[in-house]
Amino acid sequence: MLKDLTSTTKLANGVEMPWVGLGVFKVEDGPEVKQAVIDAINSGYRSIDTASVYGNEKGVGEALKEVDVKREDLFITSKLWNADQGYESTLTAFEATLDRLGLDYLDLYLIHWPVPEANLYQDTWRAFEKLYQEKKIRAIGVSNFKEEHLETLIQGSEITPMVNQVEFHPHLTQEPLRHFCLDHNIQIEAWSPLKQGQLFDNDVLQVIADRHNKSIAQVLVRWDIQSGVVTIPKSTKAHRIKENADVFDFELTYDEMKQINQLNKDERVGPDPSTFNKR
Template sequence: MNTLQSTTTLHNGIKMPWLGLGVFLVKDGEEVVNSVKTALEVGYRSIDTAAIYRNEEGVGKAIAESNVPREDLFITTKVWNADQGYEATLEAFEVSMEKLGLDYLDLYLIHWPLPSQGKYVETWKALEKLYKDGRVRAIGVSNFKVHHLEEIIANCEIIPMVNQVEYHPRFNQQELHEFCKKHGIQLEAWSPLMQGGLLEEPTLVEIADKYNKSTAQVIIRWDIQTGVVTIPKSTKAHRIAENADVFDFELTQEDMDKINTLNLDQRQFADPDEFDKI
């Protein structure tokens, strides 16, 4: 975990970078193209998008215009709720691939479990097919709780390789993290900085001053040392570079413990058992 290209190995042997760029709420066109190009120039190799972000075309354009070999990149997208179900998921995948301009994907995720529809097991079976057909190097889920994962494990052939969830010092999802570790599922953090809501937190400011780092850098470093892949989002070039500058220091166990005490089991966004937006 000592360079921006450092990777974790998923349970199927695929290597996934510890740090990536998330592009949630980044506008398609110039904004997302510039953000992704900046990240690739800085040295990022992992880019995380989703069908519902409506910026897959811009991500694809940035990838095509960059001089980074495709095999060095790790590209993630997600199937949206309206496309859950076996056939619909396979169709949605083709649409995403066309927009991205790619012939294979590194990671495909179910965006939300959407339990009100009861289709996520069927959706997962479509991901299994894409994986077996060699269209995707790894498959996983997003926003899945323990009981959703248990249902997948009980009814499907392949255990998810990744579970991407809301994760930050106020909501460290310890029970879920332990479950994922037990089953070889890599936890990945979205909204790791709580959308900036933790940047003035006194404990984090104190730790950041000690290392001559920003609070954002301390949080990202905490994620990585906790064994959680993280994908902070930014459109500002200096922030994209700053977020990646976390491989030249290491938090002590004492500082890790201090950050762990900030947990309030405080979810900032929707509860996956209740979120049913189509």
């Protein structure tokens, strides 16, 4: 059994990525995001996931300066927004992200969406490969890419994405995509693992939670890990941040995992990557 928040999975290039991190989507820049990151790291988190479009990279960077943890012990992820796709614009946007975070390098950088209408993600990926080869990023990947986007990207690339961060929860288990990523040694990472709280009144999950004396949120995070999926639950409340990570002292049974898997509805809370073209 995995021991704590320092437990990691090994990416295709050998980089160790924590199984559980803090997501800061829609967390306000300034004191709110700064305190959330500080609370998370003080609770044992070592992975923080932000994005340029979240508008809070500066606050995340300020928090990182205040915590008493070495930079090399942290795993910091950010994402390139759709409007910045393209070779040269990606390089410029990456430097701006580093500057806002106050860092010399990123542990993971992701293309936020494929934006199929623009058809720029292959040019964008060439810039990612350049930054990776220059050791400015320890690992590179994508977010919200379906199988067809990954196939196109892999065919024209030197480096296969190491991570694909996608919407993943019991109502959207993404089985075909997960099998594709497993076959290509791409680590799946879950955003919205708690389905924005929409699963907290589910009877099946409540019975499982009660059986283990845990919350539904804790059951969902544990289900992610046991499914081989890295997860980044979001909260701004210190006690919730701590609670979401208290998942290393129990294990879901085979039958419980099966019950949760059977809740799938192929239902999204976010956009469909095939049609989402906002820039």
